Every structure is written in structure tokens, then in C-alpha cells.
Amino acid sequence: MLANFLIGLREGLEAGLIVAILAAYVVKIGRRxxxxxxxxxxGIAVAVSLGVGALLTWGPYALSDEGGExxxxxxxxxAVAMVTWMIFWMGTHGASLSGELRGRVDAAIDRSWIAIVVLGAVSVGREGIETALFVWANVSSGSDPVQGTLGALLGILVAVALVWxxxxxxxxxxxxxxxxxxxxFLILVAAGVFAYAxxxxxxxxxxxxxGGPAWDLSAVLSRDTWMGALLAGIFNFTPAPTWAQVxxxxxxxxxxxxxxxxLLHRRHTSTPAAAAPAATAPAEVPADAAPSRRESVAPSVRSA
Structure with missing residues (x-):
């Protein structure tokens, strides 16, 4: 549940900040x-994400056991590939995300009305599909389905409250x-999903x-114990992994x-020490795009 909560929180916060940036900039340029x-x-992005989640949940029931595996x-x-890409993408584009989104809004407005719809759908849909796929993979590998789903939903709700x-x-x-x-943390979670795959x-x-299992800890750390269940729910721990899994x-x-x-080291060393206090956080609307406190997405947030 904790892993899915964190997935929902991170992806929800990222998607929420993207929406807030887009909305604040549209208001700023007078295009309400x-x-x-x-x-x-x-709304389309949310519907597509829910559809993907439903398809992943109910689709495999029509397959044979071998086909399902x-x-x-x-x-x-x-799922592992998408989450890994998301982690590195945010690490490299987080600081410039606000400017990139504002440029996309300008380009979409210049094209046609449908371009704004597509921009909103694509910007949020990517996060939603990543969330649905990774939560499904985490639940399928042994987590409790109800607790895993509730954890992800709770994380998304907390993210919405934080963005607000x-x-x-x-x-x-x-x-x-x-x-x-x-x-x-998500790298460790993704490693467990990779081992499950x-x-x-x-x-x-x-x-x-x-050959056989690399080791067998079932006698002392099976999934029936609270520690084994906790590790399985968060990191997809298995007490008897194969050598290929290890x-x-x-x-x-x-x-x-x-x-x-x-990547983090390069990003840190490439930022002058004197500019660190004024650095903007990922997905922040710059001061020139947020004339008032109410229209700003995160004027008081600073990054390390």
C-alpha cells in the first residue's frame, strides 16, 4: 500500500502541477x-487512464494461465521502462518544465481550439497511464489489490490537496x-517489479x-509474516528468488x-552556488508568469 501511495502521490503531484501551470498561464495571458x-x-486524460486501469484489471481474465503470465x-x-523514463525525465526537465509548458500553450493557441484539448489530454494522460500501469504491475506481483488501489487513490487525493x-x-x-x-525510492520499487517480470x-x-532458487528464506521471512508481507507489498520481496531474479x-x-x-550530481554542480537560493522548483510558474499570489502555482517554493 505504501508503494502505491507514493506512486499516486508523486504522479498526482506532477500532473496537478502541470495542470496548475497551464491554467495559470492561460489566465495570465488573458485567454480565459x-x-x-x-x-x-x-477530463479525457482521466477517462483514458481509468479505462487503461480497467482493461489491465479485467482483460487478463479472458486469457489462459500461460497467456496471463x-x-x-x-x-x-x-511499467518499469515507463517509470524509469519518468524518473530521469523529471530529473532533466524539471527545472525548465514551466517554460516548456508555456511555449506549448502559445503554440496550441496559435493553431486551433482542438490543440488546447490535445495539450491538456497529453500533458496529464501520460502521468495517468503511467500510474495505472505501474500500480497494476505492483498489485499483480503480490500486493493486496484493494489496499494497493486504495493506497494509490489516497496518494492522488493528497497530491490534489497539496497542489491546491x-x-x-x-x-x-x-x-x-x-x-x-x-x-x-521508486527505483527500488521498480526493481521489485522487474524481478516479478x-x-x-x-x-x-x-x-x-x-537452476533452483538462489536462497530460501521462507522459514524465517515468508509472506505470511508481517515483515515479509510488508517487504512484498513495498518492494515485491520474494523469500525464494531465482538466480535470474537476483x-x-x-x-x-x-x-x-x-x-x-x-544526473543529480551534474545538475547540482551545474547550478552556481550563488543562484541556489533563487532556483525555482520543478513545475513552478516563474514570477513573470504569475502577477498575483492567487494566479501563481508555487511562488514561494524553492528547490534545494
């Missing part, structure tokens, strides 16, 4: 007439630090077994975490 189109696009393994790999508070200057949060540490693909013979988990964590930490 296109706000309705923007909300139509956001193969689909589960493939979609879990897709930030946009009105009621909440101060270091978004840069938040996205940095949740990125590290390997297991499913081994079940259908796509990946060879490579190698895959270690390789993913070492490679991804190393690249991510290098």
Missing part, C-alpha cells in the same frame, strides 16, 4: 476563454528534494530457470541508481 477546452483535455511479464517490463495549497501559497514544500528522494517470463519459458534486481538497481545519482 480556452480554460474550458483545457479542462476537457484533462506472459502478458503480466511483458506489461511489468513496460501550493497554488494559493498555503503550503510550502521543497519539490526538488521531494522528487529526488521519491525517485530513489522475470519470474513471470520464467514461468512460461521465455527466460530459462538457471541478477536482474541487482543489475537494475546498480545501473539505474548510478545513472540517477550522476
Amino acid at each position: 476563454d480556452v480554460l474550458g477546452r483545457l479542462w476537457v483535455g484533462v 506472459l502478458l503480466g511479464g511483458i506489461l511489468s517490463l513496460v 495549497g501550493i497554488s494559493r501559497g498555503l503550503v510550502r514544500i521543497n519539490l526538488s528534494r521531494f522528487f529526488t528522494w521519491t525517485g530513489v 522475470i519470474h513471470e517470463l520464467q514461468e512460461v519459458g521465455v527466460i530459462p530457470e538457471f 541478477i536482474g534486481w541487482v543489475a537494475y538497481v546498480v545501473v539505474t541508481l548510478t545513472l540517477y545519482l550522476r
Whole structure:
């Protein structure tokens, strides 16, 4: 539940900040007439995300056991790839996100009314589909479906409340630090989903077994114990992993975490120390795009 809560919180906060930036900029340039189109696009994104979640939940029931395992393994790999891409994308584009979104709004307004709808749908839909796919993969790998879904919904609700508070200057949060540490945590969660994908693909013979389990901790740390259930729910822990799962988990964590930490180091060293107090947080509306406190998305938020 905790892992899905964090997924819902991070993705919901990112999507909410994107919507707030788009809405604030549209108001700033005096084009309130296109706000309705923007909300139509956001509504379409939400509907598509819910549809993807429903399809992932009920679709596999029509498949055989082998077909379900193969689909589960493939979609879990897709989920890991999407979340990994999301973590690195936010690490590289977070600081310039506001300017990029404002440029897209200008371009969409110049084209046609439908372009604003598409902009809202694409900007939010990506986050929604990522959330649906990753939550499904996490739940399918052993988490309780009800608790996992409730955790994700709770995270999204908390994200909505935070965005509302930030946009009105009621909440101060270091978004840069938040996205940095949740990125590290999600790498560990994604590693567990990656190991689950390997297991499913081994079940259908796509990946060879490579002998028996690497070890077996079922006697002391089975999923029936509170600690085993907690680790399984958060990190997809299994007490008797295969060697392929162990190698895959270690390789993913070492490679991804190393690249991510290098990205953070480059971002930190490339920012002059004197400019650090004035640096804007990811997804913040700059001062020139937010003349009033009510129209600003996060005028008081600073990044580390």
C-alpha cells in the first residue's frame, strides 16, 4: 500500500502541477476563454487512464494461465521502462518544465481550439497511464489489490490537496528534494517489479530457470509474516528468488541508481552556488508568469 501511495502521490503531484501551470498561464495571458477546452483535455486524460486501469484489471481474465503470465511479464517490463523514463525525465526537465509548458500553450493557441484539448489530454494522460500501469504491475506481483488501489487513490487525493495549497501559497514544500528522494525510492520499487517480470517470463519459458532458487528464506521471512508481507507489498520481496531474479534486481538497481545519482550530481554542480537560493522548483510558474499570489502555482517554493 505504501508503494502505491507514493506512486499516486508523486504522479498526482506532477500532473496537478502541470495542470496548475497551464491554467495559470492561460489566465495570465488573458485567454480565459480556452480554460474550458483545457479542462476537457484533462477530463479525457482521466477517462483514458481509468479505462487503461480497467482493461489491465479485467482483460487478463479472458486469457489462459500461460497467456496471463506472459502478458503480466511483458506489461511489468513496460511499467518499469515507463517509470524509469519518468524518473530521469523529471530529473532533466524539471527545472525548465514551466517554460516548456508555456511555449506549448502559445503554440496550441496559435493553431486551433482542438490543440488546447490535445495539450491538456497529453500533458496529464501520460502521468495517468503511467500510474495505472505501474500500480497494476505492483498489485499483480503480490500486493493486496484493494489496499494497493486504495493506497494509490489516497496518494492522488493528497497530491490534489497539496497542489491546491501550493497554488494559493498555503503550503510550502521543497519539490526538488521531494522528487529526488521519491525517485530513489521508486527505483527500488521498480526493481521489485522487474524481478516479478522475470519470474513471470520464467514461468512460461521465455527466460530459462538457471537452476533452483538462489536462497530460501521462507522459514524465517515468508509472506505470511508481517515483515515479509510488508517487504512484498513495498518492494515485491520474494523469500525464494531465482538466480535470474537476483541478477536482474541487482543489475537494475546498480545501473539505474548510478545513472540517477550522476544526473543529480551534474545538475547540482551545474547550478552556481550563488543562484541556489533563487532556483525555482520543478513545475513552478516563474514570477513573470504569475502577477498575483492567487494566479501563481508555487511562488514561494524553492528547490534545494
